[in-house]
Amino acid sequence: MKLDPKFRYVDHVGIVVRDLHTAIAEFSDVYDLEVELEEEIASFNVRLAFLQCRATDQLTTIQLVQPLGPGPLSDFLDDHGEGLHHVCFAVEDIPLTLGCLQGEGESRIFRGGRGRNACFLANRPSGITIELTEVSD
Amino acid sequence: MKLDPKFRYVDHVGIVVRDLHTAIAEFSDVYDLEVELEEEIASFNVRLAFLQCRATDQLTTIQLVQPLGPGPLSDFLDDHGEGLHHVCFAVEDIPLTLGCLQGEGESRIFRGGRGRNACFLANRPSGITIELTEVSD
Numbered sequence: 001m002k003l004d005p006k007f008r009y010v011d012h013v014g015i016v017v018r019d020l021h022t023a024i025a026e027f028s029d030v031y032d033l034e035v036e037l038e039e040e041i042a043s044f045n046v047r048l049a050f051l052q053c054r055a056t057d058q059l060t061t062i063q064l065v066q067p068l069g070p071g072p073l074s075d076f077l078d079d080h081g082e083g084l085h086h087v088c089f090a091v092e093d094i095p096l097t098l099g100c101l102q103g104e105g106e107s108r109i110f111r112g113g114r115g116r117n118a119c120f121l122a123n124r125p126s127g128i129t130i131e132l133t134e135v136s137d
Numbered sequence: 138m139k140l141d142p143k144f145r146y147v148d149h150v151g152i153v154v155r156d157l158h159t160a161i162a163e164f165s166d167v168y169d170l171e172v173e174l175e176e177e178i179a180s181f182n183v184r185l186a187f188l189q190c191r192a193t194d195q196l197t198t199i200q201l202v203q204p205l206g207p208g209p210l211s212d213f214l215d216d217h218g219e220g221l222h223h224v225c226f227a228v229e230d231i232p233l234t235l236g237c238l239q240g241e242g243e244s245r246i247f248r249g250g251r252g253r254n255a256c257f258l259a260n261r262p263s264g265i266t267i268e269l270t271e272v273s274d
Binding site: 004006007008009010013015017023026027029030031032033053054055056058059060061062064081082083084085086087089101102103123125126127128130 | 141143144145146147150152154160163164166167168169170190191192193195196197198199201218219220221222223224226238239240260262263264265267
């Protein structure tokens with residue numbers, strides 16, 4: 001089957017937090033979101049949690065990210081405090097999509113959350129950090 | 138049918154932009170998102186566009202917001218520049234949901250984008266501005 005380079009859907013919204021368990025408690029206790037997965041991504045020195053609305057069959061999740069040490073996310077926390085960090089779109093094949101994006105150079109593809117290949121785009125339209133995640137569903 | 142107070146799904150991610158048409162052009166030309174709707178919300182003094190991934194049956198959209206004059210969104214632009222502003226969750230009934238959220242006071246319900254009732258929550262977990270939008274689907 002021919003792969004499609006288009007953005008398929010908004011996979012998640014990434015939120016940088018100071019303490020993952022405090023943030024998980026608030027989002028689950030107060031807003032009743034359900035924790036799908038919690039994991040550490042060693043290459044990025046972060047701990048992640050993905051939270052999902054309970055009353056949905058939709059795929060878009062909230063990703064909470066706690067920096068575990070120095071790095072770009074720790075720098076973000078120092079500069080901006082906790083808050084919205086990026087929007088991630090699901091694609092079928094990252095190199096294919098990158099090849100179709102005007103003005104995008106090479107981006108480092110890494111093993112991101114949920115064992116998926118991912119990358120951050122170099123361009124930041126309207127100041128937005130965009131991540132791509134590769135999905136097969 | 139009994140209404141459910143839970144957050145149903147991520148309805149949209151709100152991005153404050155300086156110029157709506159420049160931002161629409163970038164998101165549609167470069168990232169191939171499709172403009173679903175463009176409209177002015179007089180009560181908020183903003184112009185909005187909702188953009189959707191083309192290769193999806195998912196409901197989460199990207200909302201671009203240009204302030205048209207003084208107001209909280211214009212203040213945001215002055216303080217932070219363009220960027221991610223809020224996450225909006227779809228609910229069935231805003232007053233019902235507000236009544237179930239611990240520690241939330243009253244929020245002003247207004248006629249938001251796409252003719253729907255909406256409100257911003259007073260509490261900002263992890264520094265996040267949360268909007269609710271009322272959907273019947």
